[in-house]
Amino acid sequence: MKKKLVSVLMCAAMTATVLAGCGSSSTTTTTDTSSADTSAADTSASNAAETTAATEAAADASADASASGDVLTIGFAQVGHESDWRTASTNSCQTVFTAENGYDLQFVDCDNDSAVQIEAVRGFIEQDVDYIIIDPIVSTGWDTVLTECEDAGIPVIVIDRTIDDSDKYVSWVGSNFKTEGLAAGEWLKAYAELKGIEDINVLVIEGSTGASATIGRTDGFKEIADREGWTILDSQNGDFTQAGGQEVMESYCKSYEGQFNVVICQNDNEAFGAMDAMKNAGVSYGVDGDVILVSFDACTAGLEYVLSGDINADFECNPLAAPFVEEVIQTLEAGGTPEKEVYMSEHWFVNEDILSSITVDGEEQELTVVDQAVVDAQY
Numbered sequence: 001m002k003k004k005l006v007s008v009l010m011c012a013a014m015t016a017t018v019l020a021g022c023g024s025s026s027t028t029t030t031t032d033t034s035s036a037d038t039s040a041a042d043t044s045a046s047n048a049a050e051t052t053a054a055t056e057a058a059a060d061a062s063a064d065a066s067a068s069g070d071v072l073t074i075g076f077a078q079v080g081h082e083s084d085w086r087t088a089s090t091n092s093c094q095t096v097f098t099a100e101n102g103y104d105l106q107f108v109d110c111d112n113d114s115a116v117q118i119e120a121v122r123g124f125i126e127q128d129v130d131y132i133i134i135d136p137i138v139s140t141g142w143d144t145v146l147t148e149c150e151d152a153g154i155p156v157i158v159i160d161r162t163i164d165d166s167d168k169y170v171s172w173v174g175s176n177f178k179t180e181g182l183a184a185g186e187w188l189k190a191y192a193e194l195k196g197i198e199d200i201n202v203l204v205i206e207g208s209t210g211a212s213a214t215i216g217r218t219d220g221f222k223e224i225a226d227r228e229g230w231t232i233l234d235s236q237n238g239d240f241t242q243a244g245g246q247e248v249m250e251s252y253c254k255s256y257e258g259q260f261n262v263v264i265c266q267n268d269n270e271a272f273g274a275m276d277a278m279k280n281a282g283v284s285y286g287v288d289g290d291v292i293l294v295s296f297d298a299c300t301a302g303l304e305y306v307l308s309g310d311i312n313a314d315f316e317c318n319p320l321a322a323p324f325v326e327e328v329i330q331t332l333e334a335g336g337t338p339e340k341e342v343y344m345s346e347h348w349f350v351n352e353d354i355l356s357s358i359t360v361d362g363e364e365q366e367l368t369v370v371d372q373a374v375v376d377a378q379y
């Protein structure tokens with residue numbers, strides 16, 4: 001690996017970013033599937049097709065690197081192991097950044113501890129890795145360590161959650177969390193109208209505090225709740241875990257007994273915990289129950305509960321970012337300037353075939369009714 005070249009490329013990429021400005025459409029790519037297909041099987045396949053295309057393109061490039069014996073060392077500071085989504089994200093990186101693809105992956109599970117994550121990045125600088133991938137546990141507190149990466153000439157690629165107080169990274173690959181929250185709100189509005197439900201009293205189980213995924217999903221849903229005049233009875237941190245979801249829901253069942261008819265869990269694992277808590281408290285949920293249950297992530301286990309009708313709707317967050325990260329790396333290796341922002345595609349999954357689409361931020365988006373084929377095609 002020619003460190004100087006990468007350093008120069010990184011500066012070029014950063015200069016381009018500064019010129020274009022953060023969020024400028026000229027530096028933004030979408031792995032688009034928002035023109036979603038109508039059939040469930042097709043919709044799921046479209047994710048796979050995109051991922052396959054990205055994987056193949058990057059695999060060609062990395063095969064060259066591998067053939068020339070030029071192994072790239074990649075340090076990956078992962079959030080932790082809190083959820084099914086996280087496992088899928090880790091698997092995605094471990095499948096792409098393999099020795100046979102020409103990579104030496106240094107993986108650190110930061111166990112949801114920001115201090116550990118910053119130290120992991122410093123460890124990668126000390127090791128003089130070629131690239132650093134960060135999935136930031138929280139969205140702030142990054143500028144100092146990213147400056148250290150820059151000074152060391154190591155390009156940083158951010159995946160999944162965003163860094164909101166520093167621009168010193170080459171690319172970010174992830175999802176639009178606010179759109180996910182807005183989609184949950186728009187779906188609930190349309191669904192409640194169809195079902196003739198007038199009073200909406202919501203309990204929210206948030207993800208980890210300070211994570212951009214939490215902030216975006218909370219803000220997006222709240223925007224629709226405020227617009228529609230719904231009551232959000234409470235909104236507490238369930239830390240994106242099953243245990244956290246269960247604990248928060250147990251306390252909600254006591255404090256708000258008989259007062260709520262919607263529970264929004266900001267990921268599937270929290271929803272699994274919330275279901276246990278409601279079951280134990282004698283509260284019925286899902287398509288045949290008294291409480292509408294909404295989730296985010298839509299990993300396989302989440303979709304199984306959509307299929308069984310326990311979860312009414314599940315808003316996908318695609319964890320398979322690694323092929324797109326590899327494209328960023330190979331673009332840099334080839335002397336190009338990668339996109340500053342790459343958006344993963346999202347699909348919205350429901351149990352009942354009563355609504356075909358919702359309009360989110362002015363854009364009409366299909367709803368996918370979950371059947372066994374959809375579950376089987378999911379990660």
Ligand code: GYE
Binds near residue numbers: 083
């Ligand atoms: O929704 C949750 C995970 O950052 C989008 O983190 C990710 C979130 C995901 O723990 O399951």
